[in-house]
Structures are given as structure tokens and as C-alpha cells.
Amino acid sequence: MRTTLYWFRNDLRLHDQRALQQAIAHAQAHGQALLLVYVHEPVQDEPTAWGFRRMGAHRRRFLADTLQDLQTSLLGLGQRLVLLHGHVAEVLPTCARAVQADTVFCEDIPAPEEQAQVQALIGAGLSVQSLCQSSLIEPGALPFAAADMPQVFTEFRQRIESKGLKPLTPLPAPTQLPAPPIDSLTALPGWTDSPFTLLQAHTGDDAHGRSNFPYTQAPCRGGETRALAHLHNYLTPPWPDRYKQTRNALQGQHTSSHWSPWLATGAVSARRIWAELQAYEHTHGSNDGTYWLWFELLWRDNFRMLHWQHGPQLYAARGLSNLPQPSHFPKDFARWCSGQTGEPIVDAGMRELAATGFTSNRMRQIVASFLVHDLSCDWRAGAAWFESQLVDFDVCSNQGNWLYVSGRGTDPRAGRRFNPSKQTQDHDAQGRYRQVWLA
Structure with a gap:
């Protein structure tokens, strides 16, 4: 039986997953199994040119928790996340051959290294269907071509707002998934049995007790489950209304939204946040605080669009x-x-x-x-x-x-x-x- 391969990157969630939904539809249309993969690159374990490891202990633990949460959700749907350690350009083509897959679906990330990974898969003979799904506004919906994008954020924001552009409605999480291939997945190259083993991440609850974001404590742990719970908790009066006044505070767990860790791993989508924020405004009214949350999400989009425009020059x-x-x-x-x-x-x-x-x-x-x-x-x-x-x-x-x-x-x-x-x-x-x- 042939297989459709979905490669999780910085989109470690099930809700608002258009790329995953495309993979599901492809597998169903062709009567194929669905293999869900995450790859940890060895470069993350190596020292940088500046003399320290590229991915430190804090990121490792938060990412491991995120992957574990995704694994739990997938197991509840009769699937599983296959964790691989190795170079994407090597382990994914080998993996694809092992399960008879010729098409890879994934998130499209505009940074140079991430673009190079996709090109390496194409060079290895795989068909790659990538989709940008981390931004608030779709790149194709912008009122200007990438080459003509405003270079100053204020004009970028004003042109989007003047056109009345709004994000797409976020998709719900799938309620069923095609089955995984019946092959022995443990024989796949670089296979690892646990996110904590994969990332060499510790499991002790030792985050600093005075932290603004104590990520080893239950409310702040990585993963979609905690991300959506935190989103719901923050969008409760008076926190969003006070955001503009408190956002520059140096400490305090409710002075800012603290959505960024979950956005960074893709455990929550910007579109889901926007939809929930709109619901909040519908019930409680809009104000400077709620507008500024939209403003900050647009800043995040702006940095993504600059990558589509300038690419490696930014580095x-x-x-x-x-x-x-x-x-x-x-x-x-x-x-x-x-x-x-x-x-x-x-x-x-x-x-x-x-x-x-x-x-x-x-x-x-x-x-x-x-x-x-x-x-x-x-x-x-x-x-x-x-x-x-x-x-x-x-x-x-x-x-x-x-x-x-x-x-x-x-x-x-x-x-x-x-x-x-x-x-x-x-x-x-x-x-x-x-x-x-x-x-």
C-alpha cells in the first residue's frame, strides 16, 4: 500500500491545519496510508559560530512537551507521530522510499534554511506540496506583490487595514485520520521513541519560580492543549482591555498575552487567536487593548512577508x-x-x-x-x-x-x-x- 507523508515543522497542532487537511484529502482520494513525521536536525545539537549550542535547554524542554502533546492527540485518533533524528535531506527521502511515498505535504516557511530543506527534498525526487499557514493574512491576499511590499511597517499595516483584509476562518481539528502504514516504523532511519530522547531534553520541573513564563508548570507547558486553554483564559476581562497599557511591563504573567511560545511552535495558529479575539470583542466590546493585539499580530506577519521579499539578504x-x-x-x-x-x-x-x-x-x-x-x-x-x-x-x-x-x-x-x-x-x-x- 502506498503512503502520503506529512512532515510537521513549526505547525505542531491539529486545529487550523490546512496543509495537513490537504494531506488527509490526498491520502483518502488515492486510497493511501498517512505517515506523520517530525525531524530533529543534528545542527540543532551542534555549537554555533559564536560558541554555544544552537538549541538550548529551555527550547528543548518546551518543544519536547509540545511534541508529546501532539503525540497524545494523534494516538486518540488512531495515528502516531514518527520522530526522526537526522538531516531532512537524508532521512525523509529514505523514509518515503520505505513506506512507498512520493508526495510530501508540509508547512511553507520563508526562512532560507527551511526553504533549502524543501529544495533538497525536491532534488531527491519527491513531490513537495508546501503551504504557508503560520501568518494571519494569506500572502496571496495582500494588496501588493512581494516585490512591491511597503518597507515600513506603518504603511504595511495601513494598506492592509484600508482594504479591510481579514484572516481566513480557522479550520477545526480533524475528527478522523487515515491509518498509518502497517510497515514496522521502528525500522525507519533515525527513529526515536520519545520527544525527550529525540531532543535530549530533561523532564524535571525546574523552571525558575519567578519566571514570567514558567514553562514547566502545567498552565505554561508546550502543546496545543495548553495553548488553547491559555488563549481562553487570557481572553477574559480585563486582560485584553489592559494590553496596550501593560504590554511594556518587565514582569507579570498577565501584563502581556504570552501567546508567543505557542505561536512559535505552531501549537496555536494566528488565525485561531484572531477568531477568538473577534468573539471577545463581540461580547465585551473593542478598545485600544484589543486593537493592539491585532497590531502585534500584524507585526509578526510583516516579518514573515519581509522574508518572502528579501530572503537570505536578511541574514x-x-x-x-x-x-x-x-x-x-x-x-x-x-x-x-x-x-x-x-x-x-x-x-x-x-x-x-x-x-x-x-x-x-x-x-x-x-x-x-x-x-x-x-x-x-x-x-x-x-x-x-x-x-x-x-x-x-x-x-x-x-x-x-x-x-x-x-x-x-x-x-x-x-x-x-x-x-x-x-x-x-x-x-x-x-x-x-x-x-x-x-x-
């Missing part, structure tokens, strides 16, 4: 600018990573990040600015450290934000320096945040 040392090559000072960078710069607000933020895998958006801007503009270090090193540490690492948003702060993105200004003294006075005048993380 070059100069970015999109004509600025000189960035300087770098490894000892200063190491002090920044460990929170030993001597600037209290920066050190507090960096220690929180290292201890918990999370820190507020405002703090990310403060510490990124300090690395680039005060320590004169390479912005790419900072982006790599965030990639390693953050439980909500998202390749498009991370790259876009670092380019924005460093002045090497699309914004016409030459950079975003955040004065540490002013930021301290504005956001931690009483010293409570510093007391928590510098004690």
Missing part, C-alpha cells in the same frame, strides 16, 4: 543596509550573555533570559540595543543567543527584530538605541525587577 552581516560590517568583541559578548556587563537593567534581563528562557518584549529591546549600540558587538551574535535561549524563538520575528534594533532592516532610521538609564526610570523606577534578578 547577511549588513542586512538590508549600506552600513559597514559590524564589529564584534567576544569578551564583551560573553559578559552580555551571562549578565555581567555592569549595567544593572541589562544584567537583570540577561540573567532572567538565561535562567528561564523568557523575558519581556521591552527587555529584549533594551538588551539587544545595549549589545549593538553600547558594546558595539555583532547583531548576528545576539540573534543567535536569542535563538538558543528563547522558548518562543521564531526565525522570522527574531531576525526581523534584531535587524530593526541594529538599523540594518527596512526602517529608514539608522538604529534603535534604548538609553538604559531612561529605560530603567520608565520601566523599573522602584527597582523591583532588578531586585528579583540581581539578588
